[in-house]
Every structure is written in C-alpha cells, then in structure tokens.
Amino acid sequence: MKNEKQLFYLLMVAVVVLLFVHLGKLYVDIMEARNFVSAREMVEEGHWIFTTMNGVPRYEKPPFPTWMSAWTGALFGCGNISALRFPAALSSLLLVVYFYKIVNFLSDNRRLATISSLVLITNFLVIYVGRRANWDIYSYSFMIIGIYYFILALKEIRTIPNYLFAGLFFGLSILSKGPVGPYVVLLPFYLGYSIVFGWPKLQNIKGIVLCALFAVFIGFSWYFYIYFSDPDTFLAVMEKEATARGNRDVKPFTRYLSFPVQTGVWIFYSVIGLIYPMLIKRVKQPKIYSLFFYWTLFSLILLSLIPSKKERYLFPMMIPLAATTGYYLQYLFQSFNLKRWELNLNTIIFTVLAIVSLFFSIGVYFLPLETDIMTVLFSITTYLTGIGILYFIYGDRNFQHAFCVVILLVIGTGIFGIPILDEMLSNNKKFKSLVTIKEKIRQENLKLYSYAEYSPEVWFRYQEVIPEIKPGDSLTYPVEKEFYLTMNSNKTELLKPFNQLGWKSVYVGMFDDNEEAPPSKNYSDRKIHYLYKITAYDESRPILLNCNSTL
Template sequence: MEARNFITAREMVSDDGWLLTTMNGEPRYEKPPLPTWLAAIGGMLFSFKNLIALRVPSAIITLILVLFSYRFGVYFLKDKKQAFINSLILATSFYMVFAGRNGTWDIFAHGFMIIAIYYIFQFFATDEKIWRNALLAGTFIGLSFMSKGPVSHFALFLPFLIAYSIVYKYSNFKRKWLPLVGLIVVTAIISVWWPYYISVMDGETARAIADKETTAWQNRNVRPFYYYWSFFTQSGAWTVVAFVGLLYPYLKTRVENLKAYKFSLFWTLASVILLSVIPEKKSRYLLPVLIPLAYTTSFYLMYVFRSFKEKMNKYERIPVYLNFGLIGLVGVAFPIVGYIFLKDTLTGFYTSFALTSIVLVLVGFFILKYVYQRKIQLAFYAIILFFMSAITFGFPLANSFLENPKYNSLQEISQKAEAEQIPVYMFNIQSPELVWDYGGKVPLLHSHALETPKEDTFKALVMIDAKKSLEKAFPNHKITYVETFDLNPVDDSKGGYKDRLRTDMYLVEKN
C-alpha cells in the first residue's frame, strides 16, 4: 500500500496529475488523493528518495489522532488522568505504531474521523457552540472520506453513532436541525467533489475501477464472520488487560463512570461486528477498533490502579501479573534471548544490541519490582518507558535480520537503458514495490491486450516463472535471460521471502 501511495505521489509531481491520479501511468482512482497529496508535498520539499519525508505526514496525523483521543477522553470521561492513560494505551498499541510509521491511507481516514467525533459528540451533548461543532465535524468527516472513502465512516463513525444512541440517546434537537443540515452539506461538498470530477473527466474508467473494488470486497480475502473475534490481541502488549476490560459483568460494579464505560464498550463491539459483516477481512482493518478499545481498557486499568494493592483478591490480580509481569520478564531476559536469536547476524550491530540490552534490562527490572510491590501505576508508566526504549534503541536491530546476498535493485535500469539505447518494458502488472524501486514509470505490456513495441529489440521485466507467457506473447522473437532483480530484504530460505518482490529481465529480439 505504501508503494502504491508513493508511486502515485511521485507521478503527481512529475506529470502534474494532482486530480487524475495515476500509478505507473495507469489510472489510480481506487483511493481518494488527500494522503497522496501530502506525501507528494513531502517529496517536493525534500526528495522522493527520502522515505522519512514521505512518511512524516502519517506520523503527524497519528500524533494528532492520539492527542484528540485524549481531548475527547477528557470531555466524555470527565477525568484527565484516565484520558491520559487511554492515550498512552492507544499510542503503544501494535497496529497504531505500525500504521503511524507507514505512508498509507488508513491512519489519515481514522485520524480525521476521531477529530470529527470529538466535535460531533459536543454537537449532540451540549447546546453551546452548535454551529462551530457542526461545521468542524462536517469538515473532518469530509476529510476522512477524502483519505480513504467511507472506510472510517463504516468502521469508526457508524459504531460511534450506534453506541451514542444506546447510551446517551439523541434529544433536544429543536435548535440543531439547521446546523445538522449544514454539517451534512459541508460533509457532502468535501467528500463528493473529487469523485464527481473523476466521473466527469474519466467516467468509464472510474466505473470500471469501482466495480472491481466492489467485487474485491466480496470475493478477495474472504474470512468467516468470527475472524475478528480475537481483535483485542491487536493491542499488542495490552492484550490481557484489553480482554478483561471487555468483561462487562465483571466491571459494571467496579468502574466509576458506568455510562461512559458502556459507551466505549458498545462502540468497540459495534465496530467489530460491523467489520465482521464484510466478507473481505484483514488484520490491519482492525485499526479503528483500537480507538474505542483503548478507552474501554482504560476503565479496567483505572480500577486496577485504585484497588490492586488492597481491595483486589489474588485471583483478580492474575491478569495484571500476567500482562505486566510478562513484559518485565521480556526486558530482563532480552540480552540472553536476543543473543541466542541474533548471534549470527550481530556483526556491525553490537553497540545497538548493548544499548538495547542495558536499557531494557533496567526498565524490565523496575517493572517487575513495581509489580512485586503492587505499585501498579508505576509499573504501567514503566511499561510505556519500555516501549519508548524498545523503539528508540531496539528498532535499529531489525536491520540485523536483513541480509539477502542476491539483493539487486532496479534503480540503475533506466540509466542502462538510455546508455544502451534498448528500452525496458514491464510484462503484465507487477508488484508496486518493483515500480517504486525502478524510480519512474515503466511502460507496460499487457498480455491480454498486447501492443507489440515498435522497437525490434527491447528488454522485458517478467514475474518469476512467467517466461512461457512472454514466449507465447512474442512467438517470433528470440528471448534471452539477462538477470534477476530481487528486492527481498531476506534470502529465500527465510519465511518472510516474497516471490512478488523478484522479477526476471529478458532481452527480446525480433527474428
């Protein structure tokens, strides 16, 4: 997804195609262009070879998402401390970290939507600043649509409306009908103008892409209804406490704000149920669920902070010991376990490994110490420090896994083609990572609607084991293998190796 986004951003700038977006020269209307515009601006300011610049917009909107989850928490939880705990849980949840460091569309859609929810909650709940809340809510709902269509509307906003209707209900709307109409109008204008422009300028292609996307939602990556039932595991290290936070019969007499707890719980469950209805399912689609889940989890942790030392019995303490203690043990054991797994790949990474080991052992020790002393609130903050340390010092160690002796980039192909005066084509659509690495557009040869190149001699990039298809498409040509390009960061003996990141180059000469 990131490669698709960045390719489109690069072509926006190189072809001045900011509205009729393309990927490798072909129409790319599957996603609205707002996140791609932001990536394009980063590329213009710094360089399209600077991945940090292209990813910064995602990091910024993730930070904004976390900050507004805090502001919204302060508003409906009526407790700044709990809102802060919630924002820390959200910021350190697995898929939130993953989405925040990748230049994809999802985080923008949900980031803008949580801002919209912050304002629309106020619009529903109070008679103050009605027009401000309505217009700002409409604006950010529209910006969410411009980031990834109606995805966040369905997975985050609609569950919010369902939960609000159950817990708080809609009332006192006499003064709000006109502002509500304004909200809808603003949302519609911001959401519809780009799809309308595409339908006018390239309607036939837009309809074909829409039909393909609709079919994909029904037939691609189809999973059973219960596929998402382990959704709480996507919070990563908070899995155990997140699960306990969902146990309404247990917590209903233990939370201080039952109404707010019911709202966050119903919001979470409604989001999971609605996502489960869609046939196409992927784990990363659970990203919006993490937002209300963090609120729900914070209720349990607030109860733990109040009661762990004296009021909770030994059985109630088990989930906390399990969740917090396991993280502490990981920190303390990191030097030994890490060395066992990394000893063959640590050359050049010993300094990073030593720093990571020292920091994680210290933090892990204090986590275990605070758990033993039943100072759970301090243990919680130590876990946050554990995450910060792991990301700061530990992430560079991931490079020790990246070793592929056959790694071969496509970045020099265009220069060689210009020097040799032999053009290069891509036979059939291949993975976007290959196109991104190439550094520009690669002319496509479609086997289903083949247009023979005007040149008698050319080179073709072909997916692995697809030589026969090339020979069938060019029966009157001599086809000679040239070399293989491999973008896999690991060799083919590792589990993460992907054939789609390889492509063979053949010299094609007319007989």
C-alpha cells in the same frame, strides 16, 4: 497533580519516539508503494486529480493521502521514505491528540485521558499502522477529529460551527479512504452514544443533516469529478475493486475475536477492560465507560460483518478499546483495597510482562544478526525495564509505576528495537534489485518495459514509470527498435509473441527485490524479475506496431 504531569510528559515522549523516530526503517510494503508511486507521478507528471500508478489510472482509492506524500516528496525527494511517511505519522499524532481531547472532555479527567492515550500510542497495531503511509491512518484520524467536534455540537457548544467542523473532517476521511471511516469509526460511536445518552433531540437534526451534507460534498467531490470526466475507466475500476473486496482475504465472522493479540503489551488488560459487569460497578463514570464499551463492541461487530478481513483492519477498534483499558488501569492505580484474587491477577500480568522483557534482553543475542551497539542497548533497556517492573510489583507494590516502566519498555523498543527488526527483515542474501541495472539501461539510451508483471514496490524503488505492454492493446507496444523487458516469470512461452513478430530476446539475468528470504510469507514472486533485451532481427522493421497482432 505531580503524577499527572509526569504521565503527560511520558505521553509526549512516547508519541514522538513511536511515531517519528526511525521513520525510514522497515521496508516499504505494497500499500505504501502504491501510494508512493502515485505521489511521485503527481509530482513528476502532474497527475494530481486523475491519479495514476505506473502510468495507468489509479482510481481505486481517493487522493488525499497521496497528496500529502506528494507534497513532502516534492520538498525532500520522492525516494525519501522518511519524508513520504512523515504526513502519516503527523496524522497519527493528531489522532492521539484528539482522542485525548475526547476522553478528557467526556470524563473531565485529564489523568484518565493521559492513561488511555498512553495505552493507545503503545498499542502494537497503532504503532505499526500509524508509522506507515497508507490510506487507513488518514481516514481514522480525520474521523476521530470530526467526532470530537461532533460531540461538542451534540452538547450544544457553538453548535453550527462545530457541526461544520465535524462535516469538514468527516469529508476528509471519506476523501482519504471512501466510506470506510464513517462505517468503522463514526457509526459504532454514534450507536454507542445513542444507547448511553439517547437519540439526538429534534433541534440537533438540522445540524446533523448540515454536517452530513457538508461531509458528502467534500468527501465525494473527487469521485463525482472523476466519474463525469472519465466515466468508463472509473466504473471499470470500481467494479474491479468491488469484486476484489468481496473475494479477497475472506475470513470467517469469528476471525477478529483474537483482537487482544494486536494490542501488544496490553493483551491482558484489553480483555479485562471489556468485562462490563465488573467495570460498570467500579468506575466513577459508568455512562462514559459505557459509551466506550459500546463503541468498541459495535466496532468489532461491524468489522466482522465485512467478508474481507486483515489484522490491520482492526485499527478502528483499538481507539475506544484504549479508553476501556484506561478506565480499568485508572481504577487499579487508585484502589488501595483490591481483593486478593484481583491483586494476584494484576501481579501475575505484570510479572509476565517483566519475564517477556527479560527474555528479550537475552534472546536478542541469539538472533541471526551481528551484535552491534543497537543490540547491546536494546538488551540493556529490556533488562532494566524487566527488573524495574519486578521491583515496583514486588518491592514497592505500585502498579502505576510498573505501568510507566512498561511504557518505557515500548519506547525503548521503538528506539533500539526497530533498527534490529529492520535488519532482521532484510535477510535475503540473494537480494539484487532491478534498480542495479537502471544505470546500464540509461547509458545504452534504451528504455525498460514490463510484461505480465505487477510490482508496486519495485516501481517505487525504480523511481520511473516502467510502461506495461498489454496483449492486444497496440497503444502499449514500444516504438523503439531495441529495449529491455522485465517479467515476473521466466516461462519461455511468454516470449513467443515477440519471436513471432520477428524479435529476438536475450536473457540478461534475474533480479530479486525481496527484502525477506524464503520461507517468509512476505517473500513474493511479484518482486522477482527476469530481464531480457529485445532486439529486432531486421532493424528496418518497426517494433510491435502491427495493430492486428496480439501478444
């Protein structure tokens, strides 16, 4: 009981540190930027239903995650990264809580639930996605909450209320990222549950139908409203999104077989936990283990069927995978008669983790960074945890204590490592944000327009709509006689239409909003801006109002 409480306290510390500490660190990626820009326009422009991004309809994603960021942005500022990310971190917290409740309810084993939850919260991909304010984490979190109430209903506990609760959260999942959640989380769970416990009984069908109808009503309410209010724009956006999903980031079916890498420190145990023939004979609850095994397996298969593949899309698989890993770790901690090969294997695994920890304690000083207090504290933490793992493996022969030290290693990395990583990823010495010219433009009482560029991260940083001039669309043409123009390219031919219409362009300079320097794969031309000042030759002429002209 004492060990169980200690593990639970460790879980609480891990959740708080890994989800909420240094939330403002690490620069905003493109997914977050899209969300934050739309959130700011909700607050400032009132676009809560007809969502926009940089003043243009943004119907590709449903609005619930953006509403969350908008509400915290309204309270603490739409440029406050920590505040904008806080709802996502809170959503991740709920995911861990309800994952714990699912494992505990099904297994009636708090210790297993705690171990599995520790594996989940210290999973590299869970930490990475769980701290960022994109749509994914909301969808998965609501789906896990819904699954908990769905299980209660299937077990005939307050059947109708729990089916309605399940439908509510399934609906919120759809309202967060469309049908992604039901496909990659609910369907794999349901298939696994049906294989292990059988298909639902006849008396459950009515409740399941009620749950589904309620979920559809909530989840697709925004889609239906937008469709009937702005059908042409909505259908055009959906067609564009469908085409993009079919052609973007297309990878082979086998792409996700490298999934153990995404678990971070659990790279070895995530594989061992899926050795079904071995585990099914060793765990005390083979049925519950089988449920999580099939859930994981179907997640991998269904994710692999989608042509578009990214590492972060593996997140749904990490949830049941934490439980299969937890089952093996619990067996390991409770077994006093391990076979020699298994004892040696686990000794090697923890030794490798210790060596990696010790390597980081020295390697951090060789990074191209100035040595500061965080560097020293990170080095001390990784050194002590490395030594601690070795002590508990070779001195005390206690795998559970070694496991706890690994958790402390991840927690320490969250406290001291994230600031170091943030500094490493902000290594572009030529960084010069477009924001630096904002005050000058304002003092001149002029306006900034964009042409032939797409830069959500910069739109967020600029904290204002930068209207886009679109070729052939006279409604987007500026009415001012003088304005600034930003483009992602410095090709002079792009300025010819302006010159042909009697406007002169004066090059102001280049601005580089890339946090990372080349040759980083994250260095993008999308964040480079060439700024021009556009002025009329004849100030009596209106600017670009000739509806028959095209840029």
